[in-house]
Amino acid sequence: MALRIVAxxxxxxxxxxxxxxxxxxxxxxxVPLPRGLSRHVVRIVQLPGRGGRPPATYAVKETQEPxxxxxxxxxxxxRRAGLPSVTPEAVVTGRxxxxxxxxxxxxxxxxxxxxxxxxxxxxxxxxxxxxxxxVDALVVLLVRLHxxxxxxxxxxxxxVLFRRDAGGFAAYLVDAETGEWRSPLSPRLREYDVEVxxxxxxxxxxxxxxxxxxxxxxxxxSVVTMLQERxxxxxxxxxxxxxxxxxxxxxxxxxxxxxxxxxxxVEELDIxxxxxxxxxxxxxxVVEAGHHRRELQALTGLSVEDAQARRLLNDIAAFTAHxxxxxxxxxxxxxxxxxxxxxxxxxxxxxxxRGRLEPAEVxxxxxxxxxYLSEQAGHEVDIFATARDYIDTVLTxxxxxxxxxxxxxxxxxxxAP
Numbered sequence: 001m002a003l004r005i006v007a008x009x010x011x012x013x014x015x016x017x018x019x020x021x022x023x024x025x026x027x028x029x030x031v032p033l034p035r036g037l038s039r040h041v042v043r044i045v046q047l048p049g050r051g052g053r054p055p056a057t058y059a060v061k062e063t064q065e066p067x068x069x070x071x072x073x074x075x076x077x078x079r080r081a082g083l084p085s086v087t088p089e090a091v092v093t094g095r096x097x098x099x100x101x102x103x104x105x106x107x108x109x110x111x112x113x114x115x116x117x118x119x120x121x122x123x124x125x126x127x128x129x130x131x132x133x134x135v136d137a138l139v140v141l142l143v144r145l146h147x148x149x150x151x152x153x154x155x156x157x158x159x160v161l162f163r164r165d166a167g168g169f170a171a172y173l174v175d176a177e178t179g180e181w182r183s184p185l186s187p188r189l190r191e192y193d194v195e196v197x198x199x200x201x202x203x204x205x206x207x208x209x210x211x212x213x214x215x216x217x218x219x220x221x222s223v224v225t226m227l228q229e230r231x232x233x234x235x236x237x238x239x240x241x242x243x244x245x246x247x248x249x250x251x252x253x254x255x256x257x258x259x260x261x262x263x264x265x266v267e268e269l270d271i272x273x274x275x276x277x278x279x280x281x282x283x284x285x286v287v288e289a290g291h292h293r294r295e296l297q298a299l300t301g302l303s304v305e306d307a308q309a310r311r312l313l314n315d316i317a318a319f320t321a322h323x324x325x326x327x328x329x330x331x332x333x334x335x336x337x338x339x340x341x342x343x344x345x346x347x348x349x350x351x352x353x354r355g356r357l358e359p360a361e362v363x364x365x366x367x368x369x370x371x372y373l374s375e376q377a378g379h380e381v382d383i384f385a386t387a388r389d390y391i392d393t394v395l396t397x398x399x400x401x402x403x404x405x406x407x408x409x410x411x412x413x414x415x416a417p
Contacts, residue, residue, distance in 0.1 A: 002094050003015075003019055003092070003093075003094045003095060004092070004093045004094045005090050005091075005092050006069075006072075006090060006091045006092075006093070007089055007090035007091075007108075008076075010090060011047060011056055011089070011090075012050070013047040013048065013050065013056070014047070014090060014092075014108070016047075017029060017045065017047075017060075019092060019095045019103075019106075020095065020096060020097055020098055020103070021097070022041075022062075022097070022103060023041045023042075023043055023060060023061075023062045023104075023106065024041045024043075026043050026045070026060075029045040029046060029047060030043050030044065030045055031044050031045065031046045031057065032044075033057070033111070040061045040062055040063055041061070041062045042059060042060065042061045042062075043059075043060050044057065044058070044059055044060075044111065045057070045058055045060055046058075056110070057110070057111035058089055058108045058109065058110060058111060059086070059108065059109045059110075059111060060106050060107075060108050061106065061107045061108075061109075062103075062104040062105070062106055063104060063105060063106070063107055063177075064104065064105060065091075065093050065104075065105040067105075067177060068091045068093070068105040068106065068107040069091055070177075071088070071107055071176050071177050072088045072090075072091050072107055074176040074179055074180075074181075075087070075088040075109065075176050076088050077181070078150070078173065078176065081148050081150075082288075082289075082290070083144055083145060083148060083150070083173070084141060084144070084170065084171065084172040084173065085172055085173040085174070085176065086109040086110065086112055086161070086172060086173070086174050087109060087110040087112075088107070088108070088109050088110075089108040089109060089110050090107075090108045091105060091106070091107055091108070092105060092106040092108070093105045109174075112161050112163070112172055112174075113358075114163050114164070114357070114358050114361075115161040115162060115163045115172060116161065116162055116163075117157075117158070117160075117161060117162070118134060118157040118158070118160070118162060118204070119208070119213075121134075121162060122208055122213040122214070123213070126213075127214075127215075128214045128215045128218045130169075131205070131214070131218075131223060132226065133167075133168045133169050134157065134162065134169055134171075135201070135223060135226055135227050135230065136168065136169075136230060137160075137162060137165075137168065137169040137170055137171035138155070138157065138160060138171050138197065138201070138227070139227060139230045139231045139234060140170075140171065140234065140263075140289075141160065141171040141172070141173060142155060142193060142194070142197065142231060143231065143234050143235055143238065144289050145173070145179075146185060146190050146193070146235070147238065147239075147287060147289075149181060149182055149183045149184060149185040150179060150180075150181055150182075150185070151179060151180050151181075151182045151185060151189050151193060152173070152176075152178065152179050152193050153178030153179055153180070153193070153196070154175065154177070154178040154179075154196065154200070155193050155194070155196050155197030155200060155201075156196075156197065156200035156201065156204060157200070157201055157204045158175075158200070158204060159173065159174055159175040160172065160173060160174060161174050163305060163358070164357065164358070164361050165305035165306070165307040165308055165361070166305070166307035166308045166310070166311045166360075166361070166364045167307070167364065167368070168307055170305045170306070170307070190235075194227070194228060194231050197227060198224040198227050198228060199224075201223055201224070201227060202220050202221065202223065202224050205218075205220035205223055206220050234262070237258065237259065237262065238259065238262075238264060238284060238287045239283070239284060239287070240283070241281060241282070241283040242255060242281070242282050242283070243279060243280065243281045243282075244279070244280055245278060245279060245280070246273070246278060246279070246280055248280075249280065251282075252269070252271070252280075252282055255269075255282060255284075256269070259284065259287065259291075260291050263289055263290065263291050263292055263293075263306040263307075263310070264287050264288065264289050264290075264291055265287070265288045265289075265290070265291045265294070266284050266286070266287055267285075267286040267287070267288055268284070268285040268286035269282055269283070269284055269285065270282065270283045270284075270285050289306070290306055291306070292306045292307075292309035292310040292313060293305065293306045293308075293309040295309065295313060296309040296312055296313055297309075299313075299316070299330065299331055299334035299335075300312075300334050300335070300337075300338050300342075301338075302338075302342075302360065304358070304360035305360070308358075308360040308361060308363075308364055309360075311363075311364050311367065312342070312360065312363065312364075315337070315341070315363075315367065316333065316334050316337050319333070319336075319337045319341060320333050341383065342363060344384070345363060345366065345383065345384065345387050346359045346362070346363065348384070348387050348388065348391060349362060349391065349395070350391065350396070353391070353395055353396055353398075356395060356398050357395070357398070362395065365390065365394070365395075366383070366386055366387050366390050369386055369389065369390040369394065370383060370386040373386055373389060
């Protein structure tokens, strides 16, 4: 059978990979990036860039041909729906070994930069205090999937990649093998997804505790309650019905503002009055995540995580107030902030440490560092003086996360589906 590569925009270098060799025996092009646990054989490979493009990094997973095409299609649909997931690149079929024996099909996904599996996070820096942030990120991802009527089927920390997001985390779905679109997605299926998530996260945290990555007095069972409660609270805020009198119409705007604060836009709000017109009932119908990141991108062109965007928008607001630019067009102010503050600060990052954190996360940490230095000094410290101190005392001593995980002997790899 002839080798077949199915891809939207195939990288010509994919043909050069050793497809006639079982994946577990690959050594050429394999890079030691951290990867998550997988029931399949997975390798991370890097191919040289062409035409001035940087090298391309992919996760390669061996699986059955029908499952490879199905997962490729699901991941493609998730990306089209604007949901956070890894990007599918290709499905390779028709593989045969040198002796003529057929080999499994392969699914390729693009490596998600600045992301790590949860085990790698704990292997070099994350602690028990970070567990609530990881749970919050997982809950937001699950709610976003459910709002789009996607049933996950295997909710767990192992099937997620995490990126740092203004001190917290953003979660990306990496394994869609068990997922499916359901319209409508029934409450029972949503409940089952949450139940599975609670069970899996509990077991995963128990493993971390046994490995010494979590404190001995940490109670993993409390996270089960936390996950369920935070899912219910966010789902109800995004979809729940609210009733009040006509003299409290301000509560409509309040509800929208609360959703915006959570990072969601309301595209459609169902407003119903009773027969006498004395009571009003409202319920969000179409809710879309990414409110802050869309606002920041419209103002500055920057594409960052939502909590990072919220932090940068707050700094633009502080910049506006500091220079008395409240009467100036907001887009002009944002452009001035970009040119005068953000871009010069990012340019200060030495080339040899630029891969350690995303620029937006560096900016967030500089703002945190500024608060610390200003408290010590008793006055506000200049942002660029803060950046120099942060780079010298914090960033240069911080390991590049993807590299650090391999140095600690981790058996995980970024982007592995």
